[in-house]
Amino acid sequence: MGSGHEDRSSPRRKNQKLRPFQRFQSTPPNRNHSRNQTMFWLMHISSSTRMDSETLLKRDRLALFVFALLLLSMGKRPASADQPPTMEDCEPKACGNGLMISFPFWLAEQQPSFCGYPLFKVTCKNGSYSPVLDFVDHQFYVLNIFYDNRSFLLTATETSDDPCTIPYSNITSTSALYPLGVSTANNYIFFLVNCTSDRLDYTRINCGQNWAYYGRKYNSATVDLNGTGCALVIVPVIANPASIDHDYLQLFRSGFLLNWTSSDCPECTRSGGRCGFNETLGRLMCICRDQIHPFSCALFVFYKHRKKQQFYPSSKSLFRSASSNPYLKDPEMSDNHFQTHLFSYAELQEATNDFDASKELGDGGFCTVYKGKLQDGRTVAVKRLYENNYRRFEQFMNEIAILSRLRHQNLVNLYGCTSRHSQGLLLVYEFVSNGTVADHLHGYRASEGILTWPMRLRIAMETADALAYLHAVNPPIIHRDVKTSNILLDSSFHVKVADFGLSRPFSTDVTHISTAPQGTPGYLDPEYHRCYQLTDKSDVYSFGVVLVELISSKPAVDINRDRSEINLSSMAITMIQNGELEKLVDAGLGCQSDEATRKMITMTAELAFRCLQADGDMRPTIKEVLEELRAIEFEWFKVGKKAQHGGENGDDAKLLKNTAPLSPDSVMRNWYSSSTTPHTSK
Incomplete structure (x- = not known):
């Protein structure tokens, strides 16, 4: 392994075949040789860390000049032939009830299509209280968007006061919803449609000759349809079905929650750009002040890299640089400029009810994690390290050193810690409510x-x-x-x-x-x-x-x-x-x-x-x-x-049959009323 970087990129190694799948194809390179040479030279210039300020200034000017030449040589690559995209094109806009629309959503007739994913197109119709989303050949009002959680609340536009309005068909596979998914925060109500015999164990809906029933459920348990002749339709609702006795129409109007699983291009937003989508190439793009880039605003990243070098001068400084951090009063910890809150041991002891066993979230080889509630109302996870020795202290300081400096939406947030001189070494994190991936794959929640x-x-x-x-x-x-x-x-x-x-x-x-x-x-x-x-x-x-x-x-x-x-x-x-x-x-x-x-x-x-x-x-x-x-x-x-565009011939558009139980990750598609013509608006 002491071969270094040159060994890693050697042609001999890269040409070796590793993939056992004969149909697997690697992505062809998309940069020419001269650009690679220039970029390597720039990276080489930026690698040195031991320079005086004058040398650093000269280096930055030279690298910036070469970088500018590189950008000019690349030219601009517009997303369309008409005009190049600009950040102003994709400025977030308000719609209807004041809801802000931004990536991955985009406003039709007000923004170019490259401002969001194609399936996230919403319209802001005159007189409409909420934006309208076209989804699986159906229209929904978008009631709210929770960008931090990548989820949004929507309800069908065709719901009415007709007591015979029932969902009559839906989508049976999650692949048809992609890149959307039904949130696990929803509850479910289900309908038994066109039954050939009465179902006394469910609430009947009086709809003429059609026998329809509904009930409610909270998990993915299969409904027994044997001998009933019924077709099953399951509908997600965000409201608790138990709180609204027989008014299922009110449940419909409360809406349901969808998550989006597509990437939000964090590299682009971190670099000061605005996310977009190139439908021709089928990939994300980063819209910057100068032009578009595949992943991030490169010029901005160059300056950010220099700023990081000043913030992290060397690996040693991660533990030894001086600080004037006002939050920490522990003299040994303040030497590390850790920007995190210092909790008292008594405060965390109270938050966890004296580390009550009933508050335990997990028990590792050298620590126990407890659920707690701080005096300010925040629910937290408190990690209690055993064996207050050098190794445990090193791990304790390591977590603080790393998490107090880093910010990323997919890294756990550190709220603070205790002093090393306190009764025990405690770390305080945000409480993450759904457990671990291991729990859901092969642990105690796998059966769900x-x-x-x-x-x-x-x-x-x-x-x-x-x-x-x-x-x-x-x-x-x-x-x-x-x-x-x-x-x-x-x-x-x-x-x-x-x-x-x-x-x-x-x-x-x-x-x-x-x-x-x-x-x-x-x-x-x-x-x-x-x-x-x-x-x-x-x-x-x-x-x-x-x-x-x-x-x-x-x-x-x-x-x-x-x-x-x-x-x-x-x-x-x-x-x-x-x-x-x-x-x-x-x-x-x-x-x-x-x-x-x-x-x-x-x-x-x-x-x-x-x-x-x-x-x-x-x-x-x-x-x-x-x-x-x-x-x-x-x-x-x-x-x-x-x-989604496969029409009624696609498997996902078929009417549900009692021979194919519906997955709980489903959503109603068409609304049907026996007393009126079925809704067909799009």
């Missing part, structure tokens, strides 16, 4: 079956995005303990990567760090274990194990499996190489019945296989992993779009 394939793909993307952010800061940070039990899920099932006790910063001018292996069995990079050398590719290996867990719903290590399959990564590599992927995949994901799901899972398995290579140089970088996951997402996006 909440994590559909689109949700798992989104979890993979958000985790990769968080790791790519860690690897991109200066100095880069290696997490060292990437695993599904350290990937938390919030109320909307978005990722929060946690547990940075083992994480390490390392300088960009070295290829690895020599250190004794630490981490979790089943996730440890074999090269790290063999050579005691830690690199960014160690996180990539661990993430490969996470990908296999998402595909298989199996734990990373299981001593109850056959000896050759105890380690999940070994099992996955063997099965993939032998063309036995179907034995690995969780049957509950619908891989056997849905071609789109099978294709996406196969592509993800290919990516996992590359991440799990024993030789670290053969693995992709985490940024390359993220881009491939985005490509997989877009492939699904195209399939979902095709399904």
